[in-house]
Amino acid sequence: MESILKGKHIVLGITGGIAAYKSVTLLRLLIKAGAEVQVVITPSGKEFITPVTLAALSGKPVVSEFFTANTGEWHSHVDLGLWADLMVIAPATASTIGKMANGIADNMLVTTYLSAKEHVMIAPAMDLDMMAHPSTTRNLATLASYGVEIIEPAAGELASHLVGKGRMEEPEKIFERIESYFSRQCDMQGKRVAITAGPTFEKLDPVRFIGNYSTGKMGFALAEECAERGAEVTLICGPVSLEISHPNIRRINVESAREMLEASKEPFSKADIGIFSAAVADYRPEMRADSKIKREGVDDMTLHLVKNPDIAATLAADKRVDQKFVGFALETDHEHENAVKKLTKKNLDMVVLNSLNDKGAGFGTDTNKITIIRRDGTETTFPLKSKREVARDIIDGLIR
Numbered sequence: 278m279e280s281i282l283k284g285k286h287i288v289l290g291i292t293g294g295i296a297a298y299k300s301v302t303l304l305r306l307l308i309k310a311g312a313e314v315q316v317v318i319t320p321s322g323k324e325f326i327t328p329v330t331l332a333a334l335s336g337k338p339v340v341s342e343f344f345t346a347n348t349g350e351w352h353s354h355v356d357l358g359l360w361a362d363l364m365v366i367a368p369a370t371a372s373t374i375g376k377m378a379n380g381i382a383d384n385m386l387v388t389t390y391l392s393a394k395e396h397v398m399i400a401p402a403m404d405l406d407m408m409a410h411p412s413t414t415r416n417l418a419t420l421a422s423y424g425v426e427i428i429e430p431a432a433g434e435l436a437s438h439l440v441g442k443g444r445m446e447e448p449e450k451i452f453e454r455i456e457s458y459f460s461r462q463c464d465m466q467g468k469r470v471a472i473t474a475g476p477t478f479e480k481l482d483p484v485r486f487i488g489n490y491s492t493g494k495m496g497f498a499l500a501e502e503c504a505e506r507g508a509e510v511t512l513i514c515g516p517v518s519l520e521i522s523h524p525n526i527r528r529i530n531v532e533s534a535r536e537m538l539e540a541s542k543e544p545f546s547k548a549d550i551g552i553f554s555a556a557v558a559d560y561r562p563e564m565r566a567d568s569k570i571k572r573e574g575v576d577d578m579t580l581h582l583v584k585n586p587d588i589a590a591t592l593a594a595d596k597r598v599d600q601k602f603v604g605f606a607l608e609t610d611h612e613h614e615n616a617v618k619k620l621t622k623k624n625l626d627m628v629v630l631n632s633l634n635d636k637g638a639g640f641g642t643d644t645n646k647i648t649i650i651r652r653d654g655t656e657t658t659f660p661l662k663s664k665r666e667v668a669r670d671i672i673d674g675l676i677r
């Protein structure tokens with residue numbers, strides 16, 4: 278069978294770590310699968326592996342400097358970024374990770390990364406103390422929030438003879454991740470997805486509202502993931518300060534729960550996949566004042582609230598057999614039990630449970646820790662990951 282990598286353009290970035298020798302195997306695997314590979318190596322990478330080997334295996338001169346010293350030939354990082362379908366940096370040292378996270382473009386590889394429009398994967402490799410240093414952790418989290426896919430290093434014996442986490446993932450495993458990326462690329466082609474995201478604001482008067490802390494990050498990450506996999510996405514979002522721009526994403530801005538329901542009806546009826554990630558206000562003030570409520574002469578006040586429609590339950594009630602709908606459950610107690618109840622009560626196919634008891638999960642964070650609970654009773658718990666990676670797990674769970 279023809280490899281999915283045939284004819285794909287891959288920039289393979291190599292930095293200065295002992296694991297650079299393993300990149301030769303990765304390069305061989307890519308070439309054997311029919312990919313075109315352009316190696317970009319950092320100056321210190323060349324201390325570990327010779328460009329001659331890499332050029333011979335890839336069939337292309339290795340790029341390292343901004344220009345060739347004797348001829349003045351300019352190597353354009355912008356052109357490389359446009360040429361590539363994927364950029365993989367393996368090994369990625371602490372130094373390169375730090376530069377990438379902070380925009381320090383002092384070599385050809387980091388400059389290429391900064392101009393890259395395509396997906397980027399990195400396979401970190403370093404000593405265990407460097408790996409565990411807070412700056413590495415922070416830089417990796419920053420890169421993950423930019424959408425960089427991090428191929429976690431394995432634990433084992435390191436070049437320093439210390440044993441711990443920091444060893445670059447094996448080339449075969451990195452190769453599998455690359456294959457999986459390209460097969461994900463088109464696995465939602467022709468599918469329609471509708472997503473609700475963010476909070477809803479329920480007006481009290483022209484300047485005040487009842488709202489919640491949702492930032493919309495999880496819903497936006499889901500929209501991006503689906504769009505990049507080829508789906509046509511309609512994102513119906515409450516008031517959020519996030520930007521999104523992808524030709525496959527149509528964004529509809531709403532404010533209240535009732536507006537969200539109205540705007541969602543058509544996109545959800547046409548969707549193959551519907552995702553309810555919005556934190557919808559359960560209640561709204563019964564009365565909305567037309568002018569600002571004054572405090573003069575008023576010592577206390579009672580707000581009478583009335584129930585908002587349940588968007589998920591309303592739209593999923595008419596769900597067709599060819600549609601799959603997913604809801605979220607954010608709970609503070611009896612979380613599992615409540616999430617399971619939601620599945621049947623709201624006629625959903627899957628509930629994504631994230632607990633406020635988990636550090637790094639829930640509102641406003643860039644990370645999330647989820648358990649997927651399916652209609653057939655099976656469930657999967659994932660470790661703490663960036664919201665983009667969580668989005669990938671949710672979509673994989675839905676369509677694979």
Ligand code: C5P
Pocket residue numbers: 473534553554555556557558559585586587588589590603604605606607619
């Ligand atoms: O019932 P609960 O609010 O815990 O359920 C959460 C799920 O239901 C989420 O998927 C949320 O987007 C959806 N929901 C909704 N409309 C509401 C309340 C919740 O779509 N009014």
